[in-house]
């Protein structure tokens with residue numbers, strides 16, 4: 001059971017020496033209680049306090065790192081069942097599966113694709129995270145060759161190595177052992193050898209069993225062998241089994257009912273034969289590494305978008321900094337278009353403005369990340385905000401005219417904005433897709 | 448033994464009946480009962496909550512419908528009876544959702560024609576129907592009255608009631624024993640308030656389906672997803688004013704940028720992915736009716752739901 005902050009405080013040295021990075025022992029205790037700090041940060045804890053605290057204050061789901069370098073990713077350390085209770089922190093790594101029976105060209109092409117492909121949405125670069133290489137051939141040499149082929153591309157992607165045979169893994173680790181690959185998987189029959197490999201190369205290890213009892217047993221076995229960075233593969237035989245096991249693991253982990261289940265979940269989306277559905281469920285129902293075949297354009301974008309949506313902090317929509325932004329090279333008589341700081345709104349409008357090829361200014365006002373309609377409905381977008389923003393960002397000095405284009409959906413505010421700012425308000429179209437036409441026809445007549 | 452995850456739910460999702468067979472006083476060849484869940488979606492082993500239903504959306508005025516659907520279905524979309532028949536026999540949804548979008552034309556006034564349209568669709572298919580009436584408060588009352596009457600005995604699901612306009616639709620539902628879709632903008636409290644309003648004018652709880660409003664994937668879907676989870680959570684915790692089944696229609700999906708601007712050769716596949724990903728995620732959050740517009744999405748959704756509802760291996764092997 002979790003300890004309360006005060007109970008933890010009683011076990012601390014009470015020196016208030018700040019060496020843990022916190023101003024007082026009490027604030028450190030509060031962080032520990034929330035799973036937000038590590039006991040090791042306090043150098044003065046005695047061993048007994050350490051062991052009591054270590055078991056109960058570590059995050060309910062262990063943080064695991066996969067890969068090294070720029071593309072490494074972190075998973076785990078989640079605290080809730082529902083994203084609206086707080087947020088989900090670490091989006092699942094989606095990795096493309098390769099088989100060691102594929103040709104060199106195929107392997108190289110997929111690796112380069114994962115290295116290079118980026119899909120930019122609302123100002124964020126979305127990417128797939130790595131490649132999984134599967135020992136389909138059964139031959140250790142073939143497997144090592146495939147892994148070497150991946151590494152030859154210099155993609156520096158986090159690798160996932162899938163093989164039942166520890167000898168095959170050992171051969172492959174010769175080529176990528178220092179890059180923290182994820183090893184898949186330890187089962188009852190091979191866990192000792194798997195643990196030995198994971199320890200030798202310092203890499204995370206997946207344990208695989210089709211029942212939670214089996215997973216718990218393997219976690220006990222592997223931690224006893226000294227491997228701490230584990231992941232759980234519940235080996236679901238269908239999608240229902242995945243939802244049930246994954247939910248149960250998450251619930252038992254975050255309530256600290258069963259510390260052996262406090263590890264991130266691994267999902268092979270290819271196993272159920274319904275890859276799209278498995279990807280979706282992996283993303284929404286707590287998977288942290290998802291293995292899939294290389295995806296076509298539709299599923300590729302849909303899965304990255306869904307992951308971005310689900311892992312956005314519900315309290316903070318993705319926002320832009322308020323300010324005056326330039327599109328192209330606007331001069332003193334260029335139009336000024338006002339909009340909100342919800343990034344989806346910003347990038348939608350910006351896209352159409354760029355397409356119109358008319359240089360202009362975008363005045364982004366702080367609606368705390370709400371869209372135009374939502375901000376109007378909530379009263380967050382109002383004439384005072386527009387007036388203050390015009391002043392704060394010194395728009396009057398950037399342009400000679402005094403004309404402000406507002407979104408069509410903000411038209412109820414047009415009169416009040418004119419009064420409060422002294423600027424002439426032009427109500428633009430509702431749909432940003434029509435902004436080009438509006439600028440060419442209405443704005444051009446204004447100047 | 449690892450214990451089951453304990454949630455301590457006390458509530459049950461209300462059952463709502465859609466469609467009426469001959470034996471039930473209608474003419475449908477099948478009727479459904481949704482709701483009944485006592486746990487998070489897909490967690491029950493005893494299968495007390497059935498798989499979500501898939502509704503295919505079509506309309507009575509194709510010029511205002513997505514060009515993607517037209518290019519996939521061809522001229523079919525200009526003949527509502529043919530479109531409906533093909534939907535039932537070829538696309539194979541569980542339900543048909545008819546949008547009377549002809550009412551969106553300027554100065555629309557052919558109310559009697561709407562009654563005929565509903566009758567045409569009823570005779571073109573044996574599946575239960577969802578009817579989306581007008582979007583215009585001025586003609587709401589006549590439109591819903593007419594639709595309700597034309598579908599008398601068929602246990603239609605009528606849409607869409609909102610906080611600012613729910614009386615006419617509720618009146619039609621009460622008069623002809625249909626159910627109502629209650630839509631509120633992505634907020635658990637607003638959903639609850641609307642259900643209370645409906646209750647106060649006499650709409651029984653087992654005649655209400657909640658529509659929490661679905662923003663397209665990438666365009667507000669995360670809010671809808673969480674609203675669905677919160678509604679289901681509140682219901683299971685015992686709030687009977689929120690314990691109704693949820694309907695999800697990501698109606699903007701075919702018009703968002705990613706779909707509209709997709710490489711023409713890939714456009715169908717992108718559209719289907721977008722509907723599919725939204726539908727599966729919504730079902731996982733608690734939606735029990737998933738509406739789609741692209742015919743090719745239906746089969747993929749069904750396969751997913753079958754696998755999500757497959758309770759144990761043992762059951763499959765039996």
Ligand code: B12
Pocket residue numbers: 317337338339340342344345348349369370371372373374375376377378405406407408409427428429430431432433435631632633634637660661662666667670
């Ligand atoms: C997601 C969403 C939310 C999210 C907020 C998301 C966010 N970050 O803003 C949440 C759930 C928090 C929310 C809350 C509310 N919402 Co809301 N929400 C939506 C939803 C589904 C999508 C909004 C969105 O993301 N749009 C996409 C962006 C890109 O649109 P946009 O900012 O308007 O930009 C477009 C145009 O305005 C134009 N444009 C933008 N800038 C400019 C500038 C110029 C110069 C020009 C010319 C054009 C232009 O270009 C863009 C693309 O065309 C809409 C329904 C809908 N389909 O619009 C309802 C909607 C906006 N919400 C509504 C309401 C009522 C509310 C609430 C008041 C109710 C409630 N639930 O409590 C609250 C208020 C917020 C608060 N107090 O916190 C209503 C508004 C009704 C009205 N007509 O006023 C809507 C329309 C839903 C409905 N049908 O009832 N909402």
Ligand code: SF4
Pocket residue numbers: 012013014015016017018019020021022023024025028041042043044
């Ligand atoms: S390092 Fe230890 S003793 Fe010093 S303030 Fe932090 S908790 Fe207290």
